[in-house]
Amino acid sequence: MSKFVSLVTLALAPALSALGQDPRQIILEVQKRQHSDSQRYEGTLEVTSQGNQVATKRWVYQRIGSFGNSKAILRFTAPAEVKGVGLLIVNHPDRASDQWMWRPAIGRDQRIALQDRSTRFFGTDFSFEDLEERDVDQYNYKLLADDGAMWKLESRPRKSSQYEYSYFWVKKDNYTFVKIEAYNKKGLVRTIDYKNYEQIKGIWTARLTEVYDVTRKSRTVLKYEKLEYNLPMKDDDFTLQALRRDL
């Protein structure tokens, strides 16, 4: 699974517990199986609005570090109007991540305030909060069902989040996520489906993620291309100065 997806996953359903075995062990197992020191991929985003209008964008994603001690830079490459727009995410194990956006046409960066993390990420159906990692211990969780092939779990955040709780399904055979449903006070907010799993360098990786925004009735499909793990990367490439550099 790509790091990006894992980030999303962790935000929505960061921790598993109380299984027949210890759910914390399950989530740690998920993390262990997905672990990589770095990741890079080229993503294609297709956002389909309620009126079936489709907007396509491409980005390059790079991440160094792993699980709460990571930094990531995401930079749009197409279409031309958005080329160079970037996002730097610095995750912390004990608190919310820091995020900065860079807009080359205006020539300035902008910190994404915590209060704005629930807003849509650049017109996709992800929110900024979905892009950050949170420690598993920031959630309470319980097992809801076990159908033999999958576990269905519920997680509730201990700290401030746009979500009240989430349901997610984990495949028992390879410890990968199949589906997530995220709820706020009013009800279901968004669903995420993980599809087209492949093993890349021994890591089960979804090649397609589909997010559905229940309120807006819009859909975002993210396809992962040229995905690679454990490439040599430098910390210096994950700073504000690096973010400000043009492609």
Add this chain to the structure above:
Amino acid sequence: MILLRLISWPYARKHVLRCLLTTAGIVLGVGVFVGMRTANKSVLAAFNQTIDRIAGAAQLQITAGDAGFDEDVLDKIRELPEVRAAAPVIEATVGTGQNNLLILGVDMLGDRSIRNYDLEGTDEAGIGIDDPLVFLAQPDSLMVTKKFADERGLAVNSKLPMRTMQGDQVFTVRGIMKPGGLASAFGGDLAIMDIYAAQKMFGRGRKFDRIDIALEEGTPLENATAKLQALLGSGFQVEPPSSRGQQFESTSRMYALASNITSVFALFIGMFIIYNTFAIAVTERRAEIGILRALGATRGQIRTLFLAESAIAGLAGTCVGVLFGIAMARAMSGYIGGMLTEIYGVAQSPGDLTLDPWLIGTAVAMGLVTSLVAAVIPARSASRVDPVKALQKGGFQSLSEGENRARRRWAIVFGTASVAAFAFNRLWIMTYVGYVLAILAAVLLSPALSFWLSRALRPLLAGLRPVEGALAADSLIQAPRRTSGTIAALMLSLALVISLGGLARSSYDSLAEWMRIALNPDFFVTTAETLSSRSFVFPASLGDGLRAIDGVAEVQPVRSVRVMVKNAPIMVIAIDVSKVAKRVHLPPVEGDSDAMYRLAAEEKGVVVSANFARLHDAHMGEVLEIPAPDGILRLPIVGVVDDFSDQQGTLLINRGLFIRYWHDDSVNVFRIYIAPGADAAQVRQRILQAFGGQQRLFVLTNREVRDFITRLTDQWFGLTNVQTAVAVLVAILGIVNALTVSITDRRRELGVLQAVGGLRNQIRHTIWMEAIAIGIIGVTLGLALGAVQLFYSIEIARRDLVGISIGYAYPFQTALILIPVILGSALLAALGPAESAVRGSLIEALEYE
């Protein structure tokens, strides 16, 4: 009720025209009152509505005057646990060829926590722009309202050119907001853009105009306000959005007060028309009254009858007046909105009229009370009619010597009291008391003065036309009651015109003198065609570029911002005092010229304008507290000068102080002096060539700036044209009314004249000459009272309106125009009644009475 039906109704039906003319006075009075107030309220309501709609869910707003503040304030605010959402905002008004467009720069990421953008062609959540990422990525992105788009034929991806600090830019419409809510702010002439793009486009650096705040649920507003104030310091204002409306209300207070005075004056004049009509009606109907009295009607019933007639006329006039006022407000609100935008640089665009039930109620009450008060004396006279004397003609119309003496005595008492009140005019109320007493004295004295003037005119009129002139003059001399109300109304109307004209002339004279001294640079380099717009600012570095232009001798940067001082939005003007003082020598009203400029240049004091000192009771030596983002700037007043830069007053400080306290070195205007011998046109061209293409920049000549200021003043006094028109209309109505009555009253006399061989033309000429005589007397008294009223108007303007000393300048030009206008109107007014007199039945006329 029976008397009304049997007596009053037939009389009213017989005198439809007169009834209409009588109620016209109330119609005009109430109409002006409702019209001016409603227009004013509508503009204010539009402004409040704009604030309310733009504020969205914001419960508090953080500002530091209109200069803005550094971006880092936002991070501080977001740290507070009480703050649920904090959204920075930049507001700017730009001209787009048609209406002004209010551009709201917002943080597109988080602003939806505060404001709801309901966009066309989007899903039910209403948060879709065609592509939000493109909107953010491209600084030319704009969201406009449907109304704005429809008016200009714009659709998504349409282009909209605008002149910005980055030069001429073409913006792209990337979203269209549905009507209603935010989209209806500023009359729908609203556009949204990303705040960081707006900073660049408007040259604002890394500053925000304000931050809108929504609090966590359950947080008491007072607690959050106190905490935010403590966090930011006293240089910031932490207030609910509604406070901005209060500030604007305070800014437009002067205009509201001026319109109130005019409205009351219009009603006062209307009262005299009613008084006159009823006084005449009593005279005409004394036989009827005598019969009623003989049949047993009590004095109280007669009095009640006339008061009831007046109340009905008043109510009818009031109702029509309210409708007239609403129509007037509809026509005026756009004009007032535009004028206030230009003068105060505050954006508002009146949409629908705001009808205040209280205002309508007050207008109805005023109309009724005015009518009743006007009818009290005629009703009392009617109740005192002696049934025996009732059939005697003419005598009743003469004022008894006793009556005249009593009036003269009261006039002297009021006149003396008026002068005495002026001696105590340090108390503001005494000025108004003196003013009212002077008007009352003039009104009381007007019958006696009319009588004397009629007698003085008799030889002149008789000289012109021995028979007609003498008859006309005698008619006025013998029946002063018939015309005294008309003459009083005419006098008051013309006095109003003279005082308004005089105020305008005096203001223009004082303004011209100030412009001569203060606005002496050859050019003004500005960011807008108007000096009052402060939406855009220049970087300070432009000053160096301008200095390098061949032919430029000196460049003086000026920064002006409005800040709250003494609870009023006051203009702080930051200049390089030592440089400006070498070129501009405003004579001090208080303080020593050299010392005040020296101390201000050394940043040891502030020079304040005389209007600030007067309106806000500030004195030499007083330490002013000027809030700035870097804390409170405390400066003693070291000088007071006459300065017309802003109607609320100005504070002149040294530019260095401003830069330090506001962290802002931007510039609104560069004052440019060209080198001796340099060609002005060439220097201007060089400036435009060097910088015009790179940014929004206008080079205004000295003449253009003066013309702009004069045009603003014209707009301000343009409102007085309505009042002048009303005054002249009232005067004409009064004359028509008086002549109609005069002819009815003298039907027998005129019939006898015709019976003994008088020609129709002689009758006509008699009535024409009577009308002209009324006009001459009214004009004479009006021009004289106007001189007194002008004095009080200037005093009230100085004390309570603009606070600036303006010299007394009698408007001789206006007076000269008024003479032919009124005399011509009098003659025109006489044509109808004269024809009616000569075409009536001779037998009926002789049988009259």
